Amino acid sequence: MNQNVMQSKVDGNTYECHYYPTKEGRYVIMVTFAGQEVPKSPFEVKVGPKKESSIVAYGPGLSSGVIGYPAAFVVETNGETGALGFTVAGPSQAEIECHDNGDGSALVKYHPTAVGEYAVHILCDNEDIPKSPFIAQILPRTDFHPELVKASGPGLEKNGVTINQPTSFTVDPSKAGNAPLDVVVQDVYGTKLPVELKNNPDGTKKVTYTPTSGVPHTVEGWSTLICLLCFYLY
Structure with a gap:
């Protein structure tokens, strides 16, 4: 059974393809370049029923x-x-x-x-x-040292954070290398919360967020795809 494939160009060397199987069973996917199949093509895919899960x-x-x-x-x-x-x-x-x-x-x-x-x-x-x-x-590994990042403050404590009240913590990445810092806060369902990131005069970063529910939250920070800090607030 032939499937329609939607293909879009991501950048100069990358394409993204989507297809939507409508029946269960074994599907064969052929990928060609310049009229020749690429290595490992054809690919065999087993399509099963849609799985519902809370995980x-x-x-x-x-x-x-x-x-x-x-x-x-x-x-x-x-x-x-x-x-x-x-x-x-x-x-x-x-x-x-x-x-x-x-x-x-x-x-x-x-x-x-x-x-x-x-x-x-x-x-x-x-x-x-x-x-x-x-x-x-x-x-590849870069010239950064995430193990040297320091983070502390009430917003990282497992107890004491209040629903609908802003909380904050401080991150000091000064010894880890010169790279941009990103911080993500999300709840147990994977919903991301707005995060405010400000520079302090001493070179540290102040991170502020407001939890809107009493479920567990995760605070993650990374720079150039290296995880710098991961706090799981349960």
Whole structure:
């Protein structure tokens, strides 16, 4: 059965393709360049029924990473039962660490050792959760030192943050190298909160956000795709 494929150009060397299978079964995907099939083509894909799940995953390790540093993400089961599993497939084997937080969530880290594209599978009872696999681009190591970033303040405390009240914390990246800093705050469902980032006179950064619900939140900071700080507020 032929499927219509929507193709768009991302940049000078990258194309993004979308197709929408309407029936379950085995599909064969052929990718050609200059009239010749590319390596590993044709690709065989097994299409199953749409899986409904309350499990969500988020974090920088699902989209990016750098050799020499762990790529991290969080998985929230949101009350759903089932055996969680993780696999990472790419140019190299990647050791996986999983820390069970004991509250229905888990902090997962994997350690890529080669540059390239990695498929991060998050499984429940041996089936991919929605949006899995996630595709992460692993880049070469840069001259930055995320382990030297310091962060502290009430906005990072597991207790004491109040709903609908602004809270803040301070980040000092001065010893980590000259690179832009990004901070993301999101709740247990993966919803991102607005974040205000201001420069302090002493070179540190003041980060302010306002939690709007009493569910767990995650604070992540990274620079040039290296995770600098990950705080899980439960």
